Amino acid sequence: ALKERGLKVTVVEMLPQILPAMLDLDMANIVKEILEQKGLSILTEKRVEEILGEDKATGVIAGEEQLNADILLSAFGVRANTKLASEANIELGETRAIKTNARMETNIKDIFAAGDCAEVPNLITHKPSCSQLGTIAVRQGKVAGTNAGGGYSLFQGVLGSAVTKLFDTEVGSTGLTVNAAKKARIETVTGTINSKTRADYYPGAKPIKIKLVVEKESHHLIGAQIIGGEEVTQRINAISFAIQKHMTISELAKADTAYAPPLSETWEPIILAAEIVLRKLQ
Ligand SMILES: Cc1cc2nc3c(=O)[nH]c(=O)nc-3n(C[C@H](O)[C@H](O)[C@H](O)COP(=O)(O)OP(=O)(O)OC[C@H]3O[C@@H](n4cnc5c(N)ncnc54)[C@H](O)[C@@H]3O)c2cc1C
Incomplete structure (x- = not known):
């Protein structure tokens, strides 16, 4: 900007x-x-x-x-402000954010925490994390609100699916990067493909690069990173669904996808990236 x-x-x-x-x-x-x-x-x-x-x-x-510089913009990261919680003897977790159970309830009965101040389990590593995303804050708020109102709802965890736009380039990711997997002691195999967002000959086709991260032992898809011109959000969402349903890379490679020249390449790039991982695993 x-x-x-x-x-x-x-x-x-x-x-x-x-x-x-x-x-x-x-x-x-x-x-x-x-x-x-x-x-x-x-x-x-x-x-x-x-x-x-x-x-x-x-x-x-x-x-x-x-x-x-004339302007200095500080963006050194975000840390949960837990002063009020600490003063109320509410337990903090290992991420220094508020610890909750799956109902978003803190260690004090009927006190709930949701949003940037609350830690959540990562769906792959099952370790506490601080996702600090608006999407997660809203879902946690719904769960906390339902439970506080006498209902029953559980928050399962996060993949940290996120997208951003830098000039005209869309960037997205979900699940674990290779680096994050390494920290969680998960051995990975990756597949990276350069493709186009529409048929190659069609006007307006933009380059897209997709990297899939797969757990070597189980062949489960555990992460993806995308850099491209368009439709990154929906691809990240599709991969997020696949990870949440514990899809293996061979199941993903066989997934049924759509094609029309003004809208997509003949072969969905996610499928081509999955085939690259499969070849490496064979
Ligand atoms: C620049 C920026 C861009 C972002 N873009 C995205 C995005 O594109 N997608 C996405 O998913 N997430 C995005 N996020 C993250 C998202 O905004 C946050 O995860 C989300 O707002 C967290 O919601 P929350 O309710 O926990 O906290 P907040 O939205 O920060 O709300 C907390 C509120 O509590 C108030 N408050 C604090 N202390 C007290 C007190 N003692 N008493 C009463 N009120 C108090 C604050 O004033 C504030 O209004 C972005 C964040 C930033 C900073």
């Missing part, structure tokens, strides 16, 4: 990649290149060490380099 308003923009990131919660390094580097082509300067592996200026920020020191 700042670039589109004509500002010179520099992004400073201390990790080796941007979008670490959504993408693996290989996919993140593609997004980085797209952003650089649009004129953004992206500095990775540089930690903001100091904010300069007295009455107003005039720049930062990052990786021993001074970057002068």
Whole structure:
């Protein structure tokens, strides 16, 4: 948004990649290149060490380099504000967010927590996580509200499905990245495909790249990352359904999909990516 308003923009990131919660390094580097082509300067592996200026920020020191700026936008992540909960003796979990059961009830009877302040189990690792997404907050709110009102409802967990749009490029992910799987000690096999969003010859066909992450032992689909021009949200949603239904990669490769030149490629790219994983597993 700042670039589109004509500002010179520099992004400073201390990790080796941007979008670490959504993408693996290989996919993140593609997004980085797209952003650089649009004129953004992206500095990775540089930690903001100091904010300069007295009455107003005039720049930062990052990786021993001074970057002068008229505007400093701080986006260092989100942490649950649990002060009120702690003061009320409500138990926090290992993520430092509020611990709840599947009814979204805290350790204190009839006190419920939902949204960014509450931790939730990851559907694949079953470990507590902080998804901090609006979609999850609303679903948790419905569950907490139903239970607080005397009904019965359970919140099963999250895959962390998320989408974003950077200039005209859509980016989405669901489930675990290879990196997140490694941290959970899950061995993976991946399949990555470059395809088009419509028939190759059809005007307006946009490039799309899909990476599927599969658990090596069970062959279950556990994650996906997509970079493309259109329909990323619906593809991420479809893959999310497949993960939630514990689909194996061979079941996904045989899935029934639709085709018409102005709307899709003959072979849905998700299916082609699944076939690549299958070949690696054979
Ligand atoms: C810039 C940005 C973009 C986002 N984009 C997306 C997106 O595209 N998709 C998506 O799924 N998620 C997105 N999110 C995340 C999403 O907005 C949050 O996950 C969601 O709003 C969390 O809902 P919540 O009710 O837990 O908290 P909030 O929406 O933060 O609501 C909490 C409310 O409680 C109030 N409050 C705090 N303390 C007290 C108090 N002591 N007494 C009374 N009231 C209090 C606050 O003022 C606030 O209004 C985005 C977040 C940001 C910051």
